[in-house]
Amino acid sequence: MKIKSYFVWLLPLVILLVSCTKQAQRPNIIFIMSDDHAYQAISAYGQGLNSTPHIDRIAEEGVLFNHGYVTNSICAPSRAVMLTGKHSFVNGKIDNHSKFDWNQDNFAKQLQTVGYQTALIGKIHIPGQPQGFDYYNVLPGQGQYYNPDFIENGIKKQYQGYCTNISTELALDWLSDKRDADKPFLLLYHQKAPHRTWMPEKKYLGLFEDSTFAPPANFFDNYEGRIAAAGHEMGILEHMDLVYDLKMLDEEGEIKGRYRKAAQRMYERMDSAQRKAWDAHYQPIIEEFKGLKLEGKELALWKFNRYMKDYLSTIQSVDDGVGQLLDYLDKNDLADNTIVVYTSDQGFYLGEHGWFDKRFMYEESFRTPVLMRYPNEIKPGTNCDKLIQNLDFAPTFLDYAGGNIPADIQGESFRQIVNGESDKWRDAIYYTYYEYPGEHRVQRHYGIRTDRYKIIHFYHDSDTWELYDLENDPGEMRNVYDSPEYEKVRREMHLKLEEVRKKYGDSDERNQHYMERIKR
Numbered sequence: 073m074k075i076k077s078y079f080v081w082l083l084p085l086v087i088l089l090v091s092c093t094k095q096a097q098r099p100n101i102i103f104i105m106s107d108d109h110a111y112q113a114i115s116a117y118g119q120g121l122n123s124t125p126h127i128d129r130i131a132e133e134g135v136l137f138n139h140g141y142v143t144n145s146i147c148a149p150s151r152a153v154m155l156t157g158k159h160s161f162v163n164g165k166i167d168n169h170s171k172f173d174w175n176q177d178n179f180a181k182q183l184q185t186v187g188y189q190t191a192l193i194g195k196i197h198i199p200g201q202p203q204g205f206d207y208y209n210v211l212p213g214q215g216q217y218y219n220p221d222f223i224e225n226g227i228k229k230q231y232q233g234y235c236t237n238i239s240t241e242l243a244l245d246w247l248s249d250k251r252d253a254d255k256p257f258l259l260l261y262h263q264k265a266p267h268r269t270w271m272p273e274k275k276y277l278g279l280f281e282d283s284t285f286a287p288p289a290n291f292f293d294n295y296e297g298r299i300a301a302a303g304h305e306m307g308i309l310e311h312m313d314l315v316y317d318l319k320m321l322d323e324e325g326e327i328k329g330r331y332r333k334a335a336q337r338m339y340e341r342m343d344s345a346q347r348k349a350w351d352a353h354y355q356p357i358i359e360e361f362k363g364l365k366l367e368g369k370e371l372a373l374w375k376f377n378r379y380m381k382d383y384l385s386t387i388q389s390v391d392d393g394v395g396q397l398l399d400y401l402d403k404n405d406l407a408d409n410t411i412v413v414y415t416s417d418q419g420f421y422l423g424e425h426g427w428f429d430k431r432f433m434y435e436e437s438f439r440t441p442v443l444m445r446y447p448n449e450i451k452p453g454t455n456c457d458k459l460i461q462n463l464d465f466a467p468t469f470l471d472y473a474g475g476n477i478p479a480d481i482q483g484e485s486f487r488q489i490v491n492g493e494s495d496k497w498r499d500a501i502y503y504t505y506y507e508y509p510g511e512h513r514v515q516r517h518y519g520i521r522t523d524r525y526k527i528i529h530f531y532h533d534s535d536t537w538e539l540y541d542l543e544n545d546p547g548e549m550r551n552v553y554d555s556p557e558y559e560k561v562r563r564e565m566h567l568k569l570e571e572v573r574k575k576y577g578d579s580d581e582r583n584q585h586y587m588e589r590i591k592r
Contacts, residue, residue, distance in 0.1 A: 134445030157466030180204030
């Protein structure tokens with residue numbers, strides 16, 4: 073009887089020890105997301121525009137995803153999809169202006185239930201109090217590059233310095249001083265950069281001044297056969313603001329800009345030392361620009377180069393922060409058991425089609441960088457060509473953490489295709505975009521992409537279809553929807569589109585519901 077009582081007493085202790093051991097073996101997760109970081113501007117993708125050695129290191133020591141995509145290429149909806157693992161028309165965040173219900177489930181909440189300590193630091197761009205996080209310190213809205221405000225667990229305060237560096241410092245501070253070292257952790261470390269208006273850190277102001285960037289081959293696109301593309305308002309020549317976007321804030325006010333007052337407010341946010349460095353860099357450029365008196369194609373190429381220099385300079389600070397974070401993991405023996413993911417909330421146009429910004433389902437904004445490292449499981453130097461989406465992050469993290477993946481999550485864990493256990497994967501990905509009318513006037517549309525083809529339906533103020541053969545036309549310059557030689561492909565893509573829409577629960581009736589909701 074005494075022996076039996078002993079085992080009855082011991083059994084709960086054994087269960088507790090086994091549970092603690094399993095929890096200790098769960099990987100930590102650091103999810104790094106920047107804003108509008110084009111895959112073209114990460115050197116691991118081989119475009120040759122800039123050098124990002126620390127971001128590249130994640131792929132060198134892990135996996136580079138060559139076909140990472142989003143479901144809705146605009147900031148807040150993309151982040152809502154990332155959190156919930158559900159399409160915009162399911163989680164409710166269809167555009168930057170619609171409400172997001174933080175009471176709904178997200179993967180951070182799920183990780184809390186299995187013992188993870190969670191933190192969100194930097195940009196989230198979704199109004200309301202973040203749920204699922206034991207600690208948060210986030211930018212309100214878009215945030216500011218210089219001397220930004222942050223909201224720490226509900227309390228707003230201003231920090232002195234450069235936003236990218238501050239976000240990194242806050243992340244490192246949480247890792248070193250605020251977390252419980254006995255628990256696995258989830259850290260969402262999200263940068264504002266390189267979002268518009270691309271204001272570089274002081275030390276990188278002249279980084280690319282000696283560089284001249286050749287525009288993409290389709291920079292002077294005339295949009296023949298692509299009605300929706302022709303209706304845009306995101307052209308570098310026509311719509312990029314000289315003062316607001318390109319820093320041509322002259323004291324005399326001779327350079328006109330639609331957003332001059334906003335540019336002035338950003339400038340005044342700097343302290344005297346910051347403004348001194350800023351003026352030393354930009355005033356000579358302003359004076360030179362005034363003397364050039366550029367027009368037409370020459371002006372377009374000047375604006376493109378000015379844009380590229382500022383945009384790429386902001387990325388350098390992001391890369392520095394990634395390096396600091398990876399160094400911290402190495403120094404604290406956390407690297408092997410920590411999953412590190414680097415991505416962006418969507419892609420971005422770097423002059424392709426003559427554009428900046430995102431929104432369209434065309435490759436440069438639809439596609440997003442995804443790099444991932446987990447030494448305990450992922451072989452260094454892995455390349456993955458499967459079609460993954462931001463829809464898949466939530467179930468993937470839950471899979472690695474040993475949590476249950478809720479049945480209503482629409483994404484899929486890509487763990488097994490990365491570690492080589494399975495080659496079975498989806499053959500098409502689905503995209504929706506709703507924010508019209510609105511900034512840049514990109515028409516509402518939806519569509520699918522397979523490994524070779526893409527079909528898009530633009531609707532609401534128009535009813536047009538586009539079909540692209542990405543193997544023969546990677547720049548998406550020729551709409552072959554009405555081409556007789558693609559009749560069979562068109563039929564097959566329509567069937568696949570309906571199959572995918574049914575799978576995810578989307579329909580024309582649902583689109584009509586959202587159109588009426590936007591009108592209200």
